[in-house]
Amino acid sequence: xxxxxxxxxxxxxxxxxxxxxxxxxxxxxxxxxxxxxxxxxxxxxxxxxxxxxxxxxxxxxxxxxxxxxxxxxxxxxxxxxxxxxxxxxxxxxxxxxxxxxxxxxxxxxxxxxxxxxxxxxxxxxxxxxxxxxxxxxxxxxxxxxxx
Amino acid sequence: xxxxxxxxxxxxxxxxxxxxxxxxxxxxxxxxxxxxxxxxxxxxxxxxxxxxxxxxxxxxxxxxxxxxxxxxxxxxxxxxxxxxxxxxxxxxxxxxxxxxxxxxxxxxxxxxxxxxxxxxxxxxxxxxxxxxxxxxxxxxxxxxxxx
DNA sequence: TGTTTTCCTATCGGATCAGTAGGGATTAGC
DNA sequence: GCTAATCCCTACTGATCCGATAGGAAAACA
Numbered sequence: 001x002x003x004x005x006x007x008x009x010x011x012x013x014x015x016x017x018x019x020x021x022x023x024x025x026x027x028x029x030x031x032x033x034x035x036x037x038x039x040x041x042x043x044x045x046x047x048x049x050x051x052x053x054x055x056x057x058x059x060x061x062x063x064x065x066x067x068x069x070x071x072x073x074x075x076x077x078x079x080x081x082x083x084x085x086x087x088x089x090x091x092x093x094x095x096x097x098x099x100x101x102x103x104x105x106x107x108x109x110x111x112x113x114x115x116x117x118x119x120x121x122x123x124x125x126x127x128x129x130x131x132x133x134x135x136x137x138x139x140x141x142x143x144x145x146x147x
Numbered sequence: 148x149x150x151x152x153x154x155x156x157x158x159x160x161x162x163x164x165x166x167x168x169x170x171x172x173x174x175x176x177x178x179x180x181x182x183x184x185x186x187x188x189x190x191x192x193x194x195x196x197x198x199x200x201x202x203x204x205x206x207x208x209x210x211x212x213x214x215x216x217x218x219x220x221x222x223x224x225x226x227x228x229x230x231x232x233x234x235x236x237x238x239x240x241x242x243x244x245x246x247x248x249x250x251x252x253x254x255x256x257x258x259x260x261x262x263x264x265x266x267x268x269x270x271x272x273x274x275x276x277x278x279x280x281x282x283x284x285x286x287x288x289x290x291x292x293x294x
Numbered sequence: 295t296g297t298t299t300t301c302c303t304a305t306c307g308g309a310t311c312a313g314t315a316g317g318g319a320t321t322a323g324c
Numbered sequence: 325g326c327t328a329a330t331c332c333c334t335a336c337t338g339a340t341c342c343g344a345t346a347g348g349a350a351a352a353c354a
Contacts, residue, residue: 002150003258003261008251008254008258011250011253011254011257012249012250012251012253012254015250015253016250034248034249035248035249035250035251036249036251076257090150090151090152090154090155101181101182102159102181102182102183103158103159103162103163103182103277103281104155104159104182104183105284106158106159106162106277106280106281106284107155107158107159109280110158110223110269110272110277111150111155113268113272114150114265114268114269117264117265117268118261118264118265121260121261121264122257122261125257125260130250130253130257133253133256134250134253137252137253
C-alpha cells in the first residue's frame with residue numbers, strides 16, 4: 001500500500017475548486033500557481049478526476065474546471081482512488097508457491113484489516129470537512145497576524 | 148505510505164519462529180523453504196529484525212534464530228517498522244513553495260490521521276494473536292480434510 | 295581443519311513515480 | 325474565419341528504489 005504525491009496534489013486541487021465556490025470555472029493554471037503544482041502534471045490529475053466524475057470541465061477560452069458534485073458528496077477516498085487507482089498490497093516477484101506451511105494467508109488477513117481501516121478513515125472525511133478545516137486554519141492565521 | 152514484500156516476509160518469518168516454539172534455534176534455510184522466501188533475501192530481513200532486538204541469533208553449525216521476546220510482547224507494527232523503516236508519506240520533488248494559499252498542511256493532517264490509524268491497527272495485533280489465527284486455520288484445514 | 299551457519303556489503307535488473315513534451319481539439323472574442 | 329486561450333491525449337525521460345542475487349568474511353561446532 002502506498003500514498004503518492006499525485007494523490008496529494010489531487011486533494012489540493014479539488015479543495016482549491018471547492019473554496020473557489022463561484023459560478024465561473026477555475027483554470028488549471030490558476031490552481032497550479034496557487035498550490036505550487038507543475039501545470040502539465042496537474043492536467044493529468046484533473047483528467048483522472050474528470051474521468052472519475054468528480055470534476056467537470058469546459059474547454060476553450062475562459063474554460064476551466066469545477067466540482068461535479070457538492071463538496072459534502074465528495075469523499076477524500078474517492079479522490080485518492082480516482083488519481084492513484086485502487087490501493088494495492090505488496091507483490092512478491094516469484095509469487096505463488098502455495099505451500100500450505102506458508103503463512104501468507106495470515107499476513108493477507110492483516111493487510112486486509114489495515115486496508116479496510118485506511119479506506120474507512122479516508123471515506124469518513126469529505127471535501128466539505130476539509131473546507132471547514134481550511135477556513136478554520138485561515139481564521140487562526142488571520143488572528144495570529146492581528147496580534 | 149507503502150507496504151512492502153519485505154514487511155510481509157518479516158511477519159511470516161517471525162510467525163514461523165513463534166510456531167517453532169522449541170529450544171533449538173531455527174535455521175534461515177528452513178524458514179526460507181517453508182515460507183517460500185529467497186534465502187539470501189530472508190537473511191537481510193532477519194538481520195534487520197536482529198538489529199531491532201526482535202530476534203536473537205547464534206552462528207556456526209547448528210546455529211539459527213529464535214525470538215528475543217515472548218510472542219505476546221512482539222507487535223506486528225514492530226516487525227514492519229524494523230524491516231521497512233518508519234512508514235513515510237509522499238514526497239514531492241520540487242518541494243516547499245510555502246505559499247500560504249497552498250493547502251499542503253490540510254493534506255498533511257489527513258495523512259497524519261491515516262498514519263496514526265494504521266499504526267494503531269498494526270500495534271494492536273501481537274505475534275501471539277497471529278499464532279492463534281494460524282492454529283485456528285490449521286485446525287479448520289484438518290477438519291476439512293477429515294470430511 | 296573443514297563444515298555449517300550467520301553476517302556484511304555491493305551490485306543488478308526492472309518497475310514505477312514525478313515530471314516533461316508535443317501536438318491536437320474545442321471554445322470565446324474579434 | 326482567425327487568433328488566443330484552454331483543455332485533452334499520448335508518449336517519453338530521468339531518477340529512485342524495490343526485490344533479489346552474489347561474494348566472501350566471521351564464528352561456532354565436530
